[in-house]
Amino acid sequence: METALTKLVGVEHPLVQTGMGWVAGPRLVSATANAGALGILASATMTTEQLTRAVREVKSRTDAPFGVNLRADAGDARERVRIIIAEGVRVASFALAPSRELIAELKDAGVVVIPSIGARRHAEKVAAWGADAVIVQGGEGGGHTGDVATTVLLPQVVDAVDIPVVAAGGFHDGRGLVAALAYGAAGVAMGTRFLLTSDSTVPDAVKARYLAASVKDVTVTTAVDGLPHRMLRTELVDALERSGRIRALLHAVRGAAGFKKISGLSWAAMVRDGLAMKHGKELTWSQVLLAANTPMLLKASMVEGRTDLGIMASGQIAGLIEDLPSCAELVTRVMSEAEHALRTLPTPG
Template sequence: METALTRLVGVAHPIVQTGMGWVAGPRLVSAVANAGGLGILASATMTLDGLRAAVREVGSRTGAPFGVNLRADAPDAADRVRVIVEENVRVASFALAPSRELITRLKDAGVVVIPTVGARRHAEKVAAWGADAVVVQGGEGGGHTGQVATTVLLPEVVDAVGIPVVAAGGFCDGRGLVAALAYGAAGIAMGTRFLLTQDSTVPDTVKARYLAASAADAAVTTRVDGMPHRMLRGELVRALERSGRAAALVRAARHAASFRRLSGVGWPRLLRDGLALKRHKELTWSQVLLAANTPMLLKASMVDGRTDLGVMASGQVVGRIDDLPSCAELVGRVMDEAYEVLAALPAL
């Protein structure tokens, strides 16, 4: 199936695996690439040396194109861009809108730039700055998310920009792919669906929690880091929602201390980042501290299997997922279903 997305990045199928922190590592990314989709490596939780090693590991596992996701607001974003360029990565994906300077630097090096946005104005901004495509995530999506549903946001963005649009938020099968194409998208991006595959390194006990969840269990909370965050309501989230401000501050400080020890980031840096967040958003100090170490809360679940100590980002589509195929099986199934739906449409 050829679309503007497949032509742009050189993959066989218009399916993207999103750059989920602690989940989208070399094994998952290379499995998606070998299946004909676009795998995106999550780099926000990696050191620069770790990122270079991970990129090279993906390259040793596949000859197909893949991408790297990075935070546009990271202090070392320019250094990470340099690694992407030097290692000849095909696609740079951003969780936040990148600056015009970062986009220009990547494009000058021949890297395809695909930011993820949650609003039409953000899509218009990055398109004007030269982004090659955008991933548009509706409110159904996991992690940090907005309030507008994909069915409303997607056509709004498609009509507003002249670059390929990839639909995210609520997709897991071939019917969704055909629906997205009908709205004018060039493909779909899936996070939760790829998390729940055999190639995902997430512990089996955590995958079982996802498989047992309903769509209603993937709820939005602001108690983790002050911003709307869709995740399964596990033990930590329930504790945060029950806690008063003082208890939440103590718990946040404890988690921040753990983050500092593991990451090597000093307290001055944590406080500096926290003050910057507090200036731009109306956050309590407990939310500021949690925002600074949210990656560690994700690691507790996604790597260590401690769902009692961590958080589990999830899209609402989790309620429709009940199996753990390989990435090759999943991509093949999605495409088979899409062709079956397309074949049936003329009869209508």
Template sequence: MRTALTDLVGCRHPIVQTGMGYVAGARLTAATSRAGGLGIIASATMSLDEMTEAIRSVRERTDAPFGVNLRSDADDAAERVEVLIKHEVKVASFALAPRQELIARLKDAGVVTIPSVGARRHAEKVAAWGVDAVIVQGGEGGGHTGPVPTSILLPQVVDAVDIPVIAAGGFYDGRGLVSALAYGAAGIAMGTRFLLTTDSPVPSAVKETYLAAAETLVTTRVDGVPHRVLRTPFVDSLERSRLLRAVMNSARFKRLSGLSWASLIREGRRMKHGRDLTWAQVLQAANTPILLRAAMVDGRADLGVMASGQVVGALADLPSCDELITRIMTEAETVLERLAQHQGS
């Protein structure tokens, strides 16, 4: 299936695996790209050296195109950009707000730039900077998300910009791919669906928690901004927390992480910058990487935060990335053929 996305980045199928912290490492990224999609390394939870090694590892596993997701407010963001350029990474994606100078440097070097946006005005802003495409995530998506559903946001953005638009939030099968194409998208991006594959490094016990889940909620108690996660007793306790509980949590996660109090406060202040956060939220924001790691790496579903899209309630299996992408494309072709038959009758 050829679309503006496949033409732009050189993947065989218009399916993107999003950069999920502690989940989208070299293993999952390479498996996705080998299967014909576009895998994206999540570098925000990696050191510069770890990101560089992940890029090398993907290169060893596949010659298919892949990308790296960057955090533009990282202290070493400019250095990370230079690593992508040096290693000829095909795509740079950005979560949250990218920086115009980073976009310009990547574009000058021939790297395809694809930021994620959650509002039409943000898409218009980055399109004016000259980005190559945008990922548009509706409110159904996991992790940081907005209030507008994909079915409303996607056509708004498609109509507003003249670059390829990739739809995210609520996609997991071939029917969803066809619907996104009908709205004018060039492909779909999925997080939760790729997390629940055999190629995902997430511990089995945590995957089982996802498969058994029926409900997500959007909370600001994780890091001060809307965050869609699985509803668990731990998340419910965060929802009820006050400053004292946040301080106690910070002390507990400080011990788990080995970080100094200075590091936690520095991270908290950075998370607070430009946001109207309470100090309880600031302290919790500083813990966010540890909360994610507790579940995604250590397997502590009782202690960690598990970002999840609403599609989790529709997922019941753990295919490989190859099986998943093949299934989605087969379903999409079947749907398109059926629609063509109806039109001809």
């Protein structure tokens, strides 16, 4: 199925596996790429040295195009951009709008720039700055999210920009792909669906928690870092929502100290990164530290399997997912479902 996305990045199918921290590592990204979709490596939870090694590992596993996701507001964003360019990565994906200068630097090197956005005005801004495409995430999506549904946000953005638009938030099968194409999208991006594959390195106990979840078990909370964050409702989420400011601050400091140790960041750098996530919102100091500490809360679940101590970012679609196919099986299934949906659409008259 050829679309503006497949032509832009050189993949076979208009499907994107999103850059989920601690989840989208070399194994998942290369399996996605080998299946003919666009895999995106998550770099925000990696040091620059780890990023270089991860990119080279993906390249050793596949010859297909793939991308790297990074935070535009990170203090070392420019260094990460240079790694992407030096290693010949096809796509740079951004969790926040990159600057005009970063976009220009990447495009001059032949890298395709695809920021993720959650509002029409953000899409218009990055398109004007030269972004090649955008991933539009509606409120159904996991992690930090907005409150506008994909079915409302997607057509807004499609009508506002003249670059390919990839739909995210609430997609897991071929019917969703066809619906997104009907809205004018060039493909769909999926996070939770790719997390729940046999190629994902997420521990089995965590996958089981996702598979057992109903749609109502996926909630949006601001208790983790002061920003709307969609995740599975767990005992930790309940505790954070009940805890007072002092208890939340102590929890944040302990976790942030752990992230400081493994990341090599200074306290000043961690607070700066936490402040960068405020997006103009009034956050307490515990929330600022929790924002910087969020990677550790994700790591506890996604790497260590501690569903009691970590958070599990999740799209609402988790309530509909019931199995763990390989990436190859998933991509084949989605495309087969899409072709069937297209064939069986009612015709006028």
